[in-house]
Amino acid sequence: MIRFFVVALLAFAAVATAQKKSGYEFSSRETQAMQDDDAANPGFLWVQQGETLWNRRDGAAGKSCADCHGEANNSVRGVAARYPVFAPEAGAVIDIEQRINRCRTEHQQAKPLAYESDDLLALTSFVGKQSRAMSIDVAIDARARSTFERGKTLFEQRQGQINLSCSQCHDDNWGKQLAGSPIPQAHPTGYPAYRLEWQTLGSLRRRLRNCLIGMRAEAPPYESADYVALELFLMARAKGLAIDTPSVRR
């Protein structure tokens, strides 16, 4: 498999990223159809659950998300298009999962939700869904710059036993077939996403971990700030593409 991967890549001519394409465009017609019908898209099981949680009181403060934020359609519309973001209260760039958990610990006085737990995926996809069809536009100001640079380094450095970078696949060889599937451009428009391979909804962190493990590289634990850095870099790189979470991907 490793040998196949390297040989296959060597055979490719470099392709310039002339044209930005969402992962949706690399999906089969059937996978696109599954995503496009809200009544058939399994990701909506989590969106529906997220709506229930949004309205449920939790924690010592006895407050629901809705008690503070009201209609999600109004209050958190656009969030998924501009996160990760530098949060002064946290003194760091944070992603939506971290924002939700900050609201739980700081504002609801509730326990943070575990990464990849159904509840965190549900709230993240419910918040994310409010930004569907909005253009991605993250801000890289002075306070986010070092995180962005870290993400860029991680994306461009060769790593793992097969000694390739993310960029070599997703910038230079997108559209080529790898093990029977086209290589996408790695734009995180649709996360959390329902992956057919996972048979469940999963976060962008989980997706990044899959790629790192596929590269036979060390995948840092879920809590690692490196994922936020990669997320920020990827979102900046995806500027202008439309949010389509909950997406369906192979």
Next chain:
Amino acid sequence: MARPLINVPAKAKKGEVVDIKILISHPMESGQRRDNSGQPIARDIINLLVCTYNDTEVFRAELFPAIAANPFLSFCTVATETGTLKFTWTDDHGTVDTATAPIEVT
């Protein structure tokens, strides 16, 4: 995620054939996999889904492990009268769950 996602048109004309869609959150563990210590993972699927329309059965599906996780089913029914579509599903442990959706027929 206790609730299924059911799609039934809220309103229909008498005699109209309407589309019904249902998604249920369930791993549909096939019983054909092993965990990383080599132990078989026990089969755990929803094996039956029945839909009644004002208590008359209109659709029944016997499911096998080849049905994908978070099972999706879509079928048709004739809008006969205002009332309730009731979905009942049973898993391998004999647990029975139900959910309903109203339909107004004019």
Next chain:
Amino acid sequence: MTRLYRRRDVLATAAGGALLPLVPAQATPDTMAAAIKEVVGTAPLKPGKVKLDLPPLAENGNAVSVSVTVDNPMTEANHVRSIHLFAESNPLPNVVHVTLGPRAGRAFFATRMRLSTSQKVIAIAKLSDGTCWTDSAQIVVTLAACIEDL
């Protein structure tokens, strides 16, 4: 709720290491024939009426969209009683058995199925007059079902 818990358990296992598929047992043509016989009995299988809608290629075998439509009235006197789906090379040939009747209005259903490998899928419809009709389709599966997370 217990269901949810078990689901998390499975996830935790997946995160801890690769889930190994069992040696992919395959239904033999014999088990397939037996499964079909159980449904149709001695009635001859006729081609026609049934339309099995299946993509020629699936990018992942974990959830392949499939639908079956039968071109037949749905009246008390003449209707489709049941529709059955079989996958020849899956570990078990049965996929789903659907029971319907005149109240359906249209003999149709859609679902998503697992296919362990490229193979032939067969749909059979049983009519109220006892006749059995069939259609089949060949599908190429790029990535088989049951390959877990790396």
